[in-house]
Amino acid sequence: MKKKPIILGIESSCDETAASIIQENDQGIPIILSNIVSSQVNVHKEFGGVVPELAARSHIEKIDLITKKAINESNIKLEDIDAVAATAGPGLIVCLSVGLSFGKAMAYSLNKPFIAVNHLEGHALSPKLDSKLNYPYLLLLISGGHTQFLSVQGLGKYKRLGTTIDDAVGEAFDKTAKLIGIEFPGGPQIEVYAKKGNPNKYKLPKPIINRGGCNLSFAGLKTAVLKISKQVKNKQEKYDLAASFQKTIEEILVKKSKVAFKEFKNINKKNNNNIFVVAGGVAANKRIRETLKKLSDKEKFKAIFPPINLCSDNAAMIAVVGLEKYKEKTFSNLNFSPKPRWPLDEKANFLKGAGVKL
Ligand code: KG4
Ligand code: ZN
Numbered sequence: 001m002k003k004k005p006i007i008l009g010i011e012s013s014c015d016e017t018a019a020s021i022i023q024e025n026d027q028g029i030p031i032i033l034s035n036i037v038s039s040q041v042n043v044h045k046e047f048g049g050v051v052p053e054l055a056a057r058s059h060i061e062k063i064d065l066i067t068k069k070a071i072n073e074s075n076i077k078l079e080d081i082d083a084v085a086a087t088a089g090p091g092l093i094v095c096l097s098v099g100l101s102f103g104k105a106m107a108y109s110l111n112k113p114f115i116a117v118n119h120l121e122g123h124a125l126s127p128k129l130d131s132k133l134n135y136p137y138l139l140l141l142i143s144g145g146h147t148q149f150l151s152v153q154g155l156g157k158y159k160r161l162g163t164t165i166d167d168a169v170g171e172a173f174d175k176t177a178k179l180i181g182i183e184f185p186g187g188p189q190i191e192v193y194a195k196k197g198n199p200n201k202y203k204l205p206k207p208i209i210n211r212g213g214c215n216l217s218f219a220g221l222k223t224a225v226l227k228i229s230k231q232v233k234n235k236q237e238k239y240d241l242a243a244s245f246q247k248t249i250e251e252i253l254v255k256k257s258k259v260a261f262k263e264f265k266n267i268n269k270k271n272n273n274n275i276f277v278v279a280g281g282v283a284a285n286k287r288i289r290e291t292l293k294k295l296s297d298k299e300k301f302k303a304i305f306p307p308i309n310l311c312s313d314n315a316a317m318i319a320v321v322g323l324e325k326y327k328e329k330t331f332s333n334l335n336f337s338p339k340p341r342w343p344l345d346e347k348a349n350f351l352k353g354a355g356v357k358l
Pocket of ligand 1: 142145185186187189191280282283312
C-alpha cells in the first residue's frame with residue numbers, strides 16, 4: 001500500500017516557535033505524530049507585550065531544536081518527510097523570516113517540495129485535525145490579531161463577510177486584562193476571573209451592534225473598560241469587570257454571528273449542510289464556545305471547534321494546510337518572501353481606521 005504523505009509544519013509568526021509532523025490516515029484524517037510548541041511568555045512578560053526583536057532572536061535560538069524534537073517524537077526518519085510547510089504570513093516580519101527561511105532550507109536539503117502557508121488558513125483548517133470538514137463552511141476567526149467572518153468555499157478560497165474595524169477580540173481580552181492588572185499574557189486569565197464575577201455588574205457598550213452587517217468593533221468597549229478600571233478597587237470588582245466584559249463580547253459575537261449565518265446562507269444557496277467553525281486563540285474560551293454552540297443549535301448550524309490545545313498558535317495547523325496543498329500539488333518557490341499582511345480574501349476592502357464607512 002502506498003505510504004500516506006508526511007508533512008513537516010513550521011510556525012514562527014509571533015511569539016510561539018513550533019514544529020509538527022502530521023500524516024494522513026486511511027480515512028483521510030490528518031494524524032498528529034508530534035506537535036511541539038515553545039512559548040516565549042517569559043521573554044516578553046516584563047515588557048507587558050511581544051517585543052518583535054526579542055521574539056525573532058528567541059525563534060533563531062530555538063527553531064532547530066524544536067524541529068529536531070518534533071522529528072524525534074514522531075518516530076519518523078527525516079527522509080520520510082514528503083513536504084515542508086512553513087508560515088509565510090501574516091505576522092511580524094522579523095519572526096516570519098526565521099521559520100520561513102528554516103523551512104525553505106529544510107525542503108531544499110531534503111529535496112522535497114516547499115509550501116508557504118498563510119497562518120490564518122492554518123487556523124481556518126485546524127478543526128480538520130479531529131473532524132471531517134467539508135466545504136463550504138462559515139468561519140469565525142477570533143485571534144489576537146484578527147476577527148473575521150469568512151465563507152470558506154474551498155482550499156484558498158475565502159469570501160470575507162465581516163471584519164473588525166479596529167481591535168481584534170483577542171486584543172480586547174489582552175487589553176482588558178492589562179487594565180485589571182493581570183500579568184501578560186492576560187487574555188486567558190479573564191476567563192478565570194469571569195467565573196467568579198457578576199456579569200451584570202457593569203454595563204458596557206456594544207459598538208456598531210445594529211449596523212455594519214457582520215462587521216465588528218471593540219475599541220469603544222476598551223475605552224469603557226479603561227474608565228471603569230480606574231474605580232475598581234478590590235478583587236471582587238475585578239472579577240465583576242472581567243465577567244461583564246466577557247458577557248458583552250459573547251453578546252456581540254452572538255448578534256453578529258446571526259447576521260453572518262444569513263449572509264452565508266445567501267451566498268451558498270445550494271448548500272444544505274450549514275457548518276459554523278470557530279477558530280483562533282479566543283476559541284479556547286469555554287464560555288464563548290458554549291454560547292456559540294447554543295446559538296448554532298438554535299439556528300440549525302453545526303458548530304465545530306478545534307480541540308482547545310489547537311486553538312492557539314501551533315504548527316500542526318500549518319502542516320494541515322501543507323497536507324491539503326501537497327495533495328493538490330500546489331507548491332511554492334524557494335524565493336517566496338514573508339508577507340506581514342496577507343488577507344485570506346485578497347479582494348475584500350481594507351476596513352480599518354478613521355473614516356471607515358459601513
Ligand atoms: O491565535 P492566537 O494564539 O494568536 C494569534 O494568531 O493572534 O490567539 C492569541 C489570542 C490572545 O489575544 C489571547 O489572549 C487569546 O487568543 N486567548 C483567549 C483565551 N485563550 C487565548 N481569549 C479569551 N479566552 C481564552 N481562554
Ligand atoms: Zn494565530
